Amino acid sequence: MTGKMVLWLLLSCVVTYFVCGIPFGLIVGSKEGHIDIRRVGSGNIGTTNVARSVGAKAAGLTLLLDALKGFLSTLIWSHVFANVLFMGNFERMAPTADFGWMPSIIFLFAIIGHVFSPYLKFKGGKGIAVGFGAALGYIPAVAMGLLLVFLVGAVPSRYVSVGSISTAISLPIWAAIFGYAPTTIYPLIIITLIVVWAHRENIKKLAHHQEKHFSFHHSGDKDKNA
Template sequence: MANPLFITVCLSLGTYLICGIPFGLIITSLMTHTDIRSMGSGNIGSTNVGRSVGKTAAALTLIADTCKAFVCSVLTREVVVATLAAGQRSATMPDGAWGWIGGIVVAMAIIGHVFSPYLHFTGGKGIAAGFGAIIGYAPLVACGLLIVFLGLVCTTKLVSAGSVAAAISMPVWIVVLYQATPQVLVSIVLASCIVVWAHRSNICKLLQGEEKRFSFHASNGEK
């Protein structure tokens, strides 16, 4: 039987390196020849890209950041099924015997995005990467997160409020919808805490009533 620790370390490291790729920086550099870190809030995520550059760049950033983590999560499941779970996909779910590996990968996807090894351990705020990883790992939880996020953003236009609320709700969703094991819950709580920590400046602004409501930057003919 394959060594679970070795497989987990390899999957975690691979996820960290892949999810650390700063697509927001790459996309805006290609489209505008400008460093997104010198614009708006200085963040490389799709919200700042949308505010500072425009809809197209924001959409591309969102898709890329979501997909990189989704791919890592799906590949993790396939590797675990092939090497540890004897072909049983149910064992890779949050309540399965090997579900804890997927939980770690979700956390590593967020860690890679927030603490990118290519940007001196700085990065985005983990929302798109976390969402992509959860889609591949626990799709019902992804639906719950989307409901919380869209519910707040559509009513308040405050992306940060929706992001923080969705992150806080993630451990609740994974317990309610999947009866996740304690090992999985530890990883998901860690992932949630990292996202909240990454939004600490936004939380201060929200509490002080100074957080900006979201709107797209009109650029290159965009409206």
């Protein structure tokens, strides 16, 4: 890599980390429900806990904003890399190409920022919404595959965690199916490991039949453990 490429990559990773670290679930929960989402339900700042502890509207907004920050990160930086480093040659950024790993690294830092938020003492969400958005901005075909896996896992079981964990595991598999370059897939494998790790408590609850089905908070409901 050239010095110019290294500098742009470092800049993009830092910006992505701080942008994707924005805890929209906490912000929306405070604005819509006037509560600190970290102190109710599971204490997680993600869509599921917002849905259970605040309501459908707040959950939808959290989902949208978390997905949007991931989407814009991979989309914008892919364009920046192509224009600044490769004279507008977007083919060099393709996931099957020699520099497809660069947007893949941005994808990884979007997940790192969300799961280890710099604004919450390196705690955060579990990476599903931001991950879907990041995939949509860079590898939309894989994003559709991820959505399919999530629905197949979550809808019949009514466990969001089942859909989420299955989706994370399927990420590098979809990439391999679509013939992406190994250097593009390696960061995706790390993403899978991070997201599965973020769901470690859910895995324990599933194993002990203690995981709760998905539900929305309704006015007058007491706080539920998420």
